[in-house]
Amino acid sequence: MRAREISVPVGNAKKKANSVPKLEDGFAQQDIISVSQFSRENLEHIFAVAEDMRAIVKKQGSTDLLRGSVLACLFYEPSTRTSSSFIAAMSRLGGTIIPITQGVQFSSVSKGESLPDTIRTLESYADVIVIRHPEMGSAQMAADCARKPIINGGDGVGEHPTQALLDMFTIKEELGRIDGLNVGMVGDLRYGRTVHSLARLLCLYDVQFDFVSPEILRLPLDVMNDIRDHGLPVAETYDVADIIEDVDVLYVTRVQKERFADLAQYEEVRDQYVITPELMAHAKDKMVVMHPLPRVGEISNDVDADPRAAYFRQMENGMYVRMALLAAVLGKV
Ligand code: NCD
DSSP states (O other): OOGOOOOOTTTOEEEEEEEEOOTTTTTOOOOOOOOOOOOOHHHHHHHHHHHHHHHHHHHOOOOOOTTOOEEEEEESOOHHHHHHHHHHHHHHHHHHEEEEEETGSSSSGGGGOHHHHHHHHHHHSSEEEEEESSSTTTTHHHHTOOOEEEEEEEEEOOOOHHHHHHHHHHHHHHHOOOOTOOEEEOOOOOTTTHHHHHHHHHHHHEEEEEEEOGGGGOOOOOHHHHHTTTOEEEEEOGGGGGTTTTEEEEOOOOOGGGGGGGGGHHHHHHSEEEEEEHHTTTSOOOOOOOOOSSSSSSSGGGGSSEEEBBBBHHHHHHHHHHHHHHHTTTTOO
16 A cells, blocks of 8 residues: 555544544544553453443343444455454444455455545445554554544554453453463464554553564564563563463464465474463463464364363453444443
8 A cells, every 4th residue: 555545535523643642531533553552541441341241242132332333344354253253243232334354355445446445435334444454554544544433453464452452351351460470472473463462562561471483483673672661571482381381371373374475484383383281281270371363273172171271262352342442432431
């Protein structure tokens, strides 16, 4: 996407002094582009509302809090959980959806329509737009030309802020706290946008990081520098066995095949880490194994029955957190 394709429409109602403003005055009508927008207070608000949303869903399935509101889901990259949990979230809040998820090829994007024109179109029908796009910075580009709130559902190797919100919510639910935890992150730390967002968001808390990856998939320097700026302890290793006894959270990720320019390099590192029951035997009794999913072999199916395997609960939490976020962005909570 060339920057000059973007122009801000005259009469843009949204005030944006800073391109990624903090959520200091709350969430109403704000873009959700990066975890750098969030404070601890913002997170606590979303977590509290997400718990309420869970109670509502368990008790009555849905509510009409967002009746009459429309969410456009614009996904230029594959998605199962992010798209369907946003769709389910909006449906359970009584709103409706414009799904351009599996079918960008059936939209005018396949005719060569630019991202700004597609955004302008969708915002004339919807109240909020979730976008997933292969280019880093694309969600910000969309926000720059939109009057309606844009939620980043993953911008290439950049960020995935709503995943980080549900990851943090899961840690809090599972372990009762975030401060004081030792968080191990394993796998593709270079291209894994969920890792980038979660690591940055964890910097709001007093945590310790253990990063495990092959040399070519180490955490990007800018994320590492953010962690260092917060003065948090960091260690890096190539072997999960080095950290398994110490971690409270083991956050496992898929090697992001689609981001490799050279597939031979992918083949070299693809099967480097597999979490097995044998490895889990060395872990603390009270810890959690998480994964943003999809998994493609990094966690053995034999681990699923372990009570510490939290990845399916984590996935379910995504819907409650996205319900909370939609309600907040549309000014209802
Ligand atoms: C992740 C993503 O899309 O970045 N998936 C998700 O949203 N749950 C992780 C991945 O694709 O590996």
